[in-house]
Amino acid sequence: MEERLKQAVRDIVGPENYSEALIDLISHTYDASAHHHRPDVSVWPVNTKQVSRLLNLAHAHHLTVTPRGAGTGLAGSAVPACSGMVLDLCRMNRIVDIRIPDRVAVVEPGVVYQDLQKALRPYGFFFPPDPASGKVCTLGGNVATNAGGLKGAKYGVTRDYVLGLEVVLADGRIMRSGSGCMKSVSGYDLTHLLVGSEGTLGIITEILLKIDPLPRAVRTTLAMFEGIAAAGRCVSDIIRSGVVPSVLEILDENTLKVLQNHSKIPLPRGKAMILAETDGYTEAEADFQMDRVTKVLKRHRAKEILQAGTAQESEQLWEARRAAGSVAANLRPANVSEDVTVPISKVPDLLIGISTIVRDHQLPFVVFGHAGDGNLHPKIMYDPTDADEVRRVTRASEAIFRLTCRLGGTLTGEHGIGMAKAPYMGLEHDAVALDVMAALKRLFDPHHILNPGKMGFPPERECA
Amino acid sequence: MEERLKQAVRDIVGPENYSEALIDLISHTYDASAHHHRPDVSVWPVNTKQVSRLLNLAHAHHLTVTPRGAGTGLAGSAVPACSGMVLDLCRMNRIVDIRIPDRVAVVEPGVVYQDLQKALRPYGFFFPPDPASGKVCTLGGNVATNAGGLKGAKYGVTRDYVLGLEVVLADGRIMRSGSGCMKSVSGYDLTHLLVGSEGTLGIITEILLKIDPLPRAVRTTLAMFEGIAAAGRCVSDIIRSGVVPSVLEILDENTLKVLQNHSKIPLPRGKAMILAETDGYTEAEADFQMDRVTKVLKRHRAKEILQAGTAQESEQLWEARRAAGSVAANLRPANVSEDVTVPISKVPDLLIGISTIVRDHQLPFVVFGHAGDGNLHPKIMYDPTDADEVRRVTRASEAIFRLTCRLGGTLTGEHGIGMAKAPYMGLEHDAVALDVMAALKRLFDPHHILNPGKMGFPPERECA
Numbered sequence: 001m002e003e004r005l006k007q008a009v010r011d012i013v014g015p016e017n018y019s020e021a022l023i024d025l026i027s028h029t030y031d032a033s034a035h036h037h038r039p040d041v042s043v044w045p046v047n048t049k050q051v052s053r054l055l056n057l058a059h060a061h062h063l064t065v066t067p068r069g070a071g072t073g074l075a076g077s078a079v080p081a082c083s084g085m086v087l088d089l090c091r092m093n094r095i096v097d098i099r100i101p102d103r104v105a106v107v108e109p110g111v112v113y114q115d116l117q118k119a120l121r122p123y124g125f126f127f128p129p130d131p132a133s134g135k136v137c138t139l140g141g142n143v144a145t146n147a148g149g150l151k152g153a154k155y156g157v158t159r160d161y162v163l164g165l166e167v168v169l170a171d172g173r174i175m176r177s178g179s180g181c182m183k184s185v186s187g188y189d190l191t192h193l194l195v196g197s198e199g200t201l202g203i204i205t206e207i208l209l210k211i212d213p214l215p216r217a218v219r220t221t222l223a224m225f226e227g228i229a230a231a232g233r234c235v236s237d238i239i240r241s242g243v244v245p246s247v248l249e250i251l252d253e254n255t256l257k258v259l260q261n262h263s264k265i266p267l268p269r270g271k272a273m274i275l276a277e278t279d280g281y282t283e284a285e286a287d288f289q290m291d292r293v294t295k296v297l298k299r300h301r302a303k304e305i306l307q308a309g310t311a312q313e314s315e316q317l318w319e320a321r322r323a324a325g326s327v328a329a330n331l332r333p334a335n336v337s338e339d340v341t342v343p344i345s346k347v348p349d350l351l352i353g354i355s356t357i358v359r360d361h362q363l364p365f366v367v368f369g370h371a372g373d374g375n376l377h378p379k380i381m382y383d384p385t386d387a388d389e390v391r392r393v394t395r396a397s398e399a400i401f402r403l404t405c406r407l408g409g410t411l412t413g414e415h416g417i418g419m420a421k422a423p424y425m426g427l428e429h430d431a432v433a434l435d436v437m438a439a440l441k442r443l444f445d446p447h448h449i450l451n452p453g454k455m456g457f458p459p460e461r462e463c464a
Numbered sequence: 465m466e467e468r469l470k471q472a473v474r475d476i477v478g479p480e481n482y483s484e485a486l487i488d489l490i491s492h493t494y495d496a497s498a499h500h501h502r503p504d505v506s507v508w509p510v511n512t513k514q515v516s517r518l519l520n521l522a523h524a525h526h527l528t529v530t531p532r533g534a535g536t537g538l539a540g541s542a543v544p545a546c547s548g549m550v551l552d553l554c555r556m557n558r559i560v561d562i563r564i565p566d567r568v569a570v571v572e573p574g575v576v577y578q579d580l581q582k583a584l585r586p587y588g589f590f591f592p593p594d595p596a597s598g599k600v601c602t603l604g605g606n607v608a609t610n611a612g613g614l615k616g617a618k619y620g621v622t623r624d625y626v627l628g629l630e631v632v633l634a635d636g637r638i639m640r641s642g643s644g645c646m647k648s649v650s651g652y653d654l655t656h657l658l659v660g661s662e663g664t665l666g667i668i669t670e671i672l673l674k675i676d677p678l679p680r681a682v683r684t685t686l687a688m689f690e691g692i693a694a695a696g697r698c699v700s701d702i703i704r705s706g707v708v709p710s711v712l713e714i715l716d717e718n719t720l721k722v723l724q725n726h727s728k729i730p731l732p733r734g735k736a737m738i739l740a741e742t743d744g745y746t747e748a749e750a751d752f753q754m755d756r757v758t759k760v761l762k763r764h765r766a767k768e769i770l771q772a773g774t775a776q777e778s779e780q781l782w783e784a785r786r787a788a789g790s791v792a793a794n795l796r797p798a799n800v801s802e803d804v805t806v807p808i809s810k811v812p813d814l815l816i817g818i819s820t821i822v823r824d825h826q827l828p829f830v831v832f833g834h835a836g837d838g839n840l841h842p843k844i845m846y847d848p849t850d851a852d853e854v855r856r857v858t859r860a861s862e863a864i865f866r867l868t869c870r871l872g873g874t875l876t877g878e879h880g881i882g883m884a885k886a887p888y889m890g891l892e893h894d895a896v897a898l899d900v901m902a903a904l905k906r907l908f909d910p911h912h913i914l915n916p917g918k919m920g921f922p923p924e925r926e927c928a
Contacts, residue, residue: 100703146649148649152647157647157649160620176894179807181807182617182808183616183838183839185612186889187897188660190900193653196649197652237565282748282749283748285748344646373645374566408643410643413646413647417650432640433641436654437652443903444900
């Protein structure tokens, strides 16, 4: 990157929001995936106008721009695929407005997910999507990746709650889409096209979110099974029974073993676990649904069924699920965490298929996930300095993607394509859809400056 | 349209699915709006392959194609803006699959909305969007216009339930988007871009819909108010109270007068009416929410509050709301029915503003609508043979659109832009958004053959 260009960037955001210091560049080299690449400069714009001027400059000089929130992504979406500028939106972190009678919250992209929840709680409202990284991730990142989480089965994903956006386009033009209305069919749905586009079509600078009244009653139940297939079939039958639990998580035998051997969390014995939560405004509503769930659990011969009587007991049942990811991750130097998703009834096939595949590649792994919406997280552990292990991880992941797509599933339910799944887009999408996506990318970003190298779009031109 | 081209069209669909008969052309000249224009030929393709071949031909010969379902639209979206071919999808009407454990229904576009509901009921499931024309409208039309309805506040709109599509693009290529998964962030969201695009980007030939378990308990309450402003403020406060009724309808004084004078429906006296419905799996849940609603109704000094004790009583409370549109429509030779939508707290401002505007234009009107999601239906009656009345209707509509946009609202909450609102797109959308929409249209349909003259895209080239 030329000195003159760096100077122009610095002039736009001011020296306090600009850095070439190694410590900053290195922290912008990574996200929560295994991908990494160092940018030339880091900037922290503080308002839409600065973002607009930065993109206008980048567009004119074919300068690569990698937008970034908290960097909690697991697919490399926030890692520069080649050098250039990282646009860190964390300093645009105002909750602009909370309008309870409109069911609307207006936020800047850098607002931390949990800060919005805290601000909404006194009104008895909440923002339903529930990403596991909620304590640190930003709402801009949630929108850019259409973040999911634990409560997708009942409450859907981020996309279902985005009513409108302010977006800076690749050439610096500022565009508003949608509105603070609960519904609109006025023109093309630019809002939802931008959601989940991983910063490749524009930079989100303001978000209008739909919010919901908080449910007051919650029931939590944990059940152990003799095998993963039985637990998987049980999930399908819970859905068929006519209730939609707010949480319906599954943990496989490996996850349970890891927790037994490497944590102090007390767990009943079993080879698979289901954690279910139901909710409502009233105890009766939460109970009715949990009774249905419990009946299905019993019909599928759950060995042990623990229902929480208090909030504290519920917290204890949640402990195993919450710890699963991090306890497993600590066993080996590195891991890949996938988020393959299938139609709900295919969860048993996917569970069994994943186990077979990863065992065949002789790698340690665990599987858990949001079975209620068909979304599983196989986490495969490996040593990144062992070339053979790295090769086996890649092969196992590819086999899992192939299986998922054969089952009518999708490569990614909530993490995004990023760099991690870019090579596999053709497994899921037909040639026509890929062609349309590429055309959309060219239309929105003709100089290919916005987050190149992601979602299967080539980085080559910009990295030259 | 040249004879050779007509022959080629007939060869694709067969003579049994092709017509130039006046009776067919005339029935394809209209929808439920005041717009009309006669096509050259009518076709009823029976499968995706025929649609693909028809578009391939139309693309090559720059032949205008107007897709159509049941023609219940109120914005002229299904009326040919210029001649050419009407593509009636009513014969592609198979319910392809119902997969309860996946929460998925797969349908062809010509399936009548109510037929899907009937097919789902034995399983205890339903498709939540609830358009008023459900008895006759088709799901393809619902998706193409992102249909709303009575239950938007709690259940959202059609877009929230479309998981995937099969679409034939303008040049005849067949594309699949989305999948039968509850969630996906794989590539751009082509599915939701197509939803609500009114047949201007592609022809929908198969739809994957998310379905929900049926709520079992319902409470219905009717309340009368001294004035529309009080009723409007009450709506805001119901939302603020932390419950989301499944129905929250409002009827203005004119609507009530029309019902009193021109129907036999027994109605309590009052100058505004609210009809609320709450639901849940349990009676307790429906009661809890209705108790909240009732408290707010009382706080706002509702004159009379009637709660249904039985399903039959509930049916009686619904009678006035159901009849409102048709009783009013019968008073004059013609009417326009708008569907302006504002942030929920602006409903009182919009109600009062609409009344003032239409009175100033000296036209008879009623206002009712889905206040719980900010969506009102001003219905203005006029005589289409009276040029001055027509002029006043147009002026009043434009003034209502201006007011709506000033209040942060949208031109159309559920009917679509079509021809009716095409001239007003600039009131709502900024120049950049309009520019992006036009670019998308060019990208998907370079020869501008798909439903030209709708959504603000020009018909001129094709009508030459």
